[in-house]
Amino acid sequence: xxxxxxxxxxxxxxxxxxxxxxxxxxxxxxxxxxxxxxxxxxxxxxxxxxxxxxxxxxxxxxxxxxxxxxxxxxxxxxxxxxxxxxxxxxxxxxxxxxxxxxxxxxxxxxxxx
Amino acid sequence: xxxxxxxxxxxxxxxxxxxxxxxxxxxxxxxxxxxxxxxxxxxxxxxxxxxxxxxxxxxxxxxxxxxxxxxxxxxxxxxxxxxxxxxxxxxxxxxxxxxxxxxxxxxxxxx
Numbered sequence: 001x002x003x004x005x006x007x008x009x010x011x012x013x014x015x016x017x018x019x020x021x022x023x024x025x026x027x028x029x030x031x032x033x034x035x036x037x038x039x040x041x042x043x044x045x046x047x048x049x050x051x052x053x054x055x056x057x058x059x060x061x062x063x064x065x066x067x068x069x070x071x072x073x074x075x076x077x078x079x080x081x082x083x084x085x086x087x088x089x090x091x092x093x094x095x096x097x098x099x100x101x102x103x104x105x106x107x108x109x110x111x112x113x
Numbered sequence: 114x115x116x117x118x119x120x121x122x123x124x125x126x127x128x129x130x131x132x133x134x135x136x137x138x139x140x141x142x143x144x145x146x147x148x149x150x151x152x153x154x155x156x157x158x159x160x161x162x163x164x165x166x167x168x169x170x171x172x173x174x175x176x177x178x179x180x181x182x183x184x185x186x187x188x189x190x191x192x193x194x195x196x197x198x199x200x201x202x203x204x205x206x207x208x209x210x211x212x213x214x215x216x217x218x219x220x221x222x223x224x
Contacts, residue, residue, distance in 0.1 A: 004155075033212070043156075043201065043214045056210065091155055098212065099143055099205040104155035 004105035006092050012111045018080040021108045024073055025094030033102060034067055034077050035091040043091075049075065050098070082112045119202060119215040127223050132189040134218040136202030137182075145178060145185050145204045150217075156201065159187075194224045 005024040013019055025032045033048040047057040052069045060067070064083070069075040079086055089109050093102040119136045126132050138145070144163045148156040162169045162178045162185065169176045175188040189196055202215040 035214075042216050045212060045214075048212070093156075101146065101158045101161060102148075102156075102203075102212075103158070106155050 004092055004094055004103050006090075006105035006108050008108060009106060010109045010111075012113065013082055014113050015083055016081045017112075018078065019082045019086075019110060019112075021077040021090050021092075021110070023075045023077070023092030023105060025075070025092070026103055027073065029094035029096050029103070031095045031098055031102075032069060032075050033091075033093040033095075034075070035093065036088045037091060037107075038088045046077070048098075079110075082110075084112045086110065087112050119200075119218050121218060122216070123219045123221070125221045125223065126192055128192060128194055130192055132192050132196070132220055132222070134187050134200055134220070136185045136187070136215050138185075138202075138204055138206075139183060140206050140208050142180075142204045143207060145202060147174075147176060147185075147187050148201045148203060148214075150199045150201065152198070159200075189220075192220075192222045194222050196220060197222045 004026055007022045030051050034046040035043055036046055037043045044059055046059045047067045048055055049069045065079055067077045087110055089107045091104050091107045093104045095102045124132055142164060144161055146161045147159045149159055150156045160171045160174055160176050162176050164180055173190045178185045199217045199219050201217045205212045
């Protein structure tokens with residue numbers, strides 16, 4: 001298996017633009033997680049899905065953020081409109097069970113100017 | 114705020130020395146995991162210890178879990194420059210259904 005795949009790896013955009021981050025989890029994993037990492041706030045769980053259903057989105061910072069998982073092999077995290085404070089590294093991870101090992105993707109480094 | 118707290122926040126040692134980092138948590142857990150993150154990369158799973166285990170080894174890594182003190186420690190023996198990274202503990206809180214990572218320890222191993 002190729003592991004968790006994220007795209008793009010880097011994204012530079014201007015304030016107000018829409019940003020879409022993509023993730024392909026490891027095949028057979030039932031859980032998918034989206035995280036945000038910054039120096040100031042560390043690693044934050046934004047949302048996670050179980051069998052394509054959002055379970056806990058309490059970490060989503062505000063309505064500008066939305067996440068979807070239309071099928072077991074694809075998820076998106078969308079920011080609309082983007083703001084400079086959204087600049088961070090966004091990670092996607094997947095796992096077989098909620099309590100078990102999470103496998104992380106390489107991350108998307110987002111810079112909002 | 115995250116419930117997992119780690120100390121020290123940063124640690125600098127010489128190659129060959131042992132490095133110990135600690136993690137505390139606040140409520141009941143079924144297992145606790147340690148991850149490593151190299152600069153600019155995603156997190157990589159190192160080891161999982163279950164609540165009924167007290168100690169676990171993997172190569173140069175030794176993890177302990179003290180459920181009475183709600184704490185865990187990660188020991189890296191005979192450290193190498195390649196061990197330079199940030200180390201995180203993580204756990205799933207069954208009472209609140211939250212999966213939380215600690216604040217991390219930044220380890221620097223000097224050659």
